[in-house]
Amino acid sequence: MALDSPALILICSALFTVALLYGCVGQAGASGFVAAMALFGLAPETLKPAALVLNVLVSSVVAARFCRSGHFSWPLLWPFLVASLPAAFVGGYLSLPVAAFSAVLGTLLLLAGLPFLVRKPDHQARATPPSRAASAAAGGSIGLLSGLTGMGGGVLLTPLLLYCQWATPRTATAVSAVFIFVNSAVALLGHLTASMRLPPGLAWMALAAALGGAVGAQLGSQHLPLQAVYRILGITLVAAGARLLWT
Structure with missing residues (x-):
């Protein structure tokens, strides 16, 4: 498609909007990208x-911004990656x-x-990092799913980190952004x-x-209040889930 193609302009506009909304919460937006591209008739394969x-591109930008803001934690991330990387590669290779x-x-x-739409963020909650076994089990499962579906896995990792109180909200978004980048690159x-x-x-x-x-x-790393991030x-999660069930 040429740059002046109306369809390409519309697709680019849709992808810009999807990436903006997902980027606010440290996500890359794969589920939204797939929905937008499918809507405009791109070949399924x-x-x-x-x-x-x-x-890969969007998560690298988002991860860099959140990391520069001081929210990233490498000790929290790496145990998830150890199991997720080989699983993401296998999932990316398979066509199921x-x-x-x-x-x-x-x-x-x-x-x-759904709980994020009704609950309020606990500003006093203290985060406790998970055991390495729990991180590996979660990372492997999320990595396989991300490779199989073309999603980066952040939409699963972020709520897991928050529900289990393994990370504060902005640390969870920063860790998820880097997780998405690495897993998407390996799956690709x-x-x-x-x-x-x-x-x-x-x-x-x-x-x-x-x-x-x-x-x-x-916006997400500097300007949005915690309530808005939630x-x-x-x-984002509900829209992505509804889209997957609808299709």
């Missing part, structure tokens, strides 16, 4: 690799029917997102070993998504 490419995964993942996202590598097909106009889509992610990360996270 290109959706997963395209979403992973956009995830995604209907069952979409149903399970959509349900999980709905269950994870796994996918490209099996298929190299990418949609036309991907460079312009990537630019639009990266810009949206940068704006969203700036509400945006809840809406």
Whole structure:
């Protein structure tokens, strides 16, 4: 698609908006990217690799912004990555029917997102890091799902970190952003070993998504109050879950 193609302009606008909203809560927006690209009729076999490419770019921008704000914790992240990386590679390599995964993942996202729409953030809550065994089990499961579905896994990791009080809200978003970047890169590598097909106009889509992610990360890391972060996270999770169940 050419830059002046109306369809490409609309797709880029949609991807910018998705990345902005997800970037506010440290997410890259794979579920939203897939929904937008599918809506505009991109070939189904290109959706997963395209979403992973956009995830890598947007999550790198979002992660950099949150990390510069002092919210990132490497000791919290690395035990999750140890198990998630090989699982994400395997998931990215495999091409399995995604209907069952979409149903399970959509349900999980709905269950994870709804409480954020009604609960208030506890400013006094103290975070306690998980055991390495718990981190590895969670990381492996999320990594496999992210590779299979083309999602970065942050929409599952963030609520897990918060529900279990393993991290404060902004630390959870920063850790999730880096988790998304690494897992998406590994899953993309796994996918490209099996298929190299990418949609036309991907460079312009990537630019639009990266810009949206940068704006969203700036808002989320510095300007949004904690209550707003919770509400945006809840809406993001519920919308992603509903989209997966609908499709």
